[in-house]
Amino acid sequence: MRITITAIKADVGSIGGHLTPSKALLERISEAVNEGGKGLVIDHFIGHTGDDIAILLTHDRGSGDEQIHRLAWDAFRAGTDTAKEQGLYGAGQDLLRDAFSGNVRGMGPAVAELTFDERPTEPFLMFTADKTEPGAYNLPLYLAFTDPMYNAGLILSPTVGQGFTFTVMDVEYVEGDRVIELSTPEEIYDLAALLRDNGRFVVESIRSRATGEQAVSSCTTRLRNIAGKYVGKDDPIMLVRTQKSFPATGEVLAPFQLGHLVAGFMRGSHVGPLMPVKAGTGVSFFDGPPIVSCLAFSLREGKLTEPCDVFDHPYWDWVRSNVARKASDIRAQGFSGAAMLPYADLEYGGITERMGRLEDRFTIR
Ligand code: F6R
Numbered sequence: 201m202r203i204t205i206t207a208i209k210a211d212v213g214s215i216g217g218h219l220t221p222s223k224a225l226l227e228r229i230s231e232a233v234n235e236g237g238k239g240l241v242i243d244h245f246i247g248h249t250g251d252d253i254a255i256l257l258t259h260d261r262g263s264g265d266e267q268i269h270r271l272a273w274d275a276f277r278a279g280t281d282t283a284k285e286q287g288l289y290g291a292g293q294d295l296l297r298d299a300f301s302g303n304v305r306g307m308g309p310a311v312a313e314l315t316f317d318e319r320p321t322e323p324f325l326m327f328t329a330d331k332t333e334p335g336a337y338n339l340p341l342y343l344a345f346t347d348p349m350y351n352a353g354l355i356l357s358p359t360v361g362q363g364f365t366f367t368v369m370d371v372e373y374v375e376g377d378r379v380i381e382l383s384t385p386e387e388i389y390d391l392a393a394l395l396r397d398n399g400r401f402v403v404e405s406i407r408s409r410a411t412g413e414q415a416v417s418s419c420t421t422r423l424r425n426i427a428g429k430y431v432g433k434d435d436p437i438m439l440v441r442t443q444k445s446f447p448a449t450g451e452v453l454a455p456f457q458l459g460h461l462v463a464g465f466m467r468g469s470h471v472g473p474l475m476p477v478k479a480g481t482g483v484s485f486f487d488g489p490p491i492v493s494c495l496a497f498s499l500r501e502g503k504l505t506e507p508c509d510v511f512d513h514p515y516w517d518w519v520r521s522n523v524a525r526k527a528s529d530i531r532a533q534g535f536s537g538a539a540m541l542p543y544a545d546l547e548y549g550g551i552t553e554r555m556g557r558l559e560d561r562f563t564i565r
């Protein structure tokens with residue numbers, strides 16, 4: 201059976217700052233998807249990470265379907281009404297266009313979609329991150345799909361061992377989708393040369409070379425490119441099919457124990473470690489740290505099982521403690537050097553005005 205899984209994520213308002221959505225907001229979105237999805241979707245799930253709500257839809261209408269995207273858009277619009285009624289902070293923040301125009305791509309929400317012939321058993325993961333950017337998934341994907349230090353299947357499985365093809369997007373290019381395909385293992389150094397720059401080059405998809413099947417779909421939205429100014433970080437969503445000719449679930453998760461340093465955190469303008477958290481976790485310390493949660497599902501004829509919250513496990517409690525220490529270490533140096541993003545990546549315009557004022561006061565001796 202040919203199935204599409206569509207995951208769409210947006211921040212349409214939260215309690216007490218950019219922390220976490222309200223119960224009423226989540227309920228309103230749930231109602232809207234329940235009502236609007238009748239006869240359209242096979243199944244759905246709604247969750248949140250930090251201040252972002254993720255809508256997961258399964259259906260047989262293919263990727264980029266107008267009615268599916270409209271369903272999510274209308275649900276976020278309905279949620280925005282509730283957010284306004286409750287006085288939530290940043291109501292409707294990520295809905296950057298007034299009218300729906302066929303597809304939520306380019307309108308604010310983050311999208312990841314996979315269409316495939318459902319395997320007899322179809323395990324997949326939905327990653328949702330807050331207070332960071334789409335390139336935050338670059339390193340974990342690189343390690344999980346190309347490095348035998350993280351993915352034992354590259355050595356042990358004849359199909360995984362055939363490698364993968366990455367499609368990488370240059371998200372700074374705004375005239376269209378500027379993409380490149382690179383095959384691993386042959387081209388891992390070229391891939392690394394691109395993926396080192398998380399702000400510019402982002403993994404869009406990964407396919408198995410053994411079967412041609414797509415394993416990964418990751419969002420490549422840059423809100424700044426859409427709005428022309430800072431309106432919040434891009435808080436990425438990603439879908440990953442696992443097992444058999446794809447990496448095992450545990451291999452995909454393994455690199456998240458690094459808590460690698462990513463862009464985001466307070467005011468989208470700092471560097472902090474990406475902390476793997478339980479689903480439904482908000483943000484707190486310095487509007488962060490950057491967080492990622494991951495739910496595993498199985499699928500049968502488009503019907504979802506209940507989710508398994510993979511970072512809700514004693515192992516990840518230990519990781520969280522380590523990552524919290526790493527967050528404190530970098531925060532201890534405040535605005536200095538590597539702790540704050542380079543000038544061009546600062547997400548607030550205030551510093552431009554300040555630098556402009558100081559410019560006039562410089563003298564040449
Ligand atoms: C980062 C984020 C927050 C806000 C910060 C200030 O992505 O959402 O850190 O940037 O709370 O928010 P405003 O400018 O709305 O007061």
Ligand code: MG
Binds near residue numbers: 211251290
């Ligand atoms: Mg926000």
Ligand code: MG
Binds near residue numbers: 211250251252330331
């Ligand atoms: Mg957010």
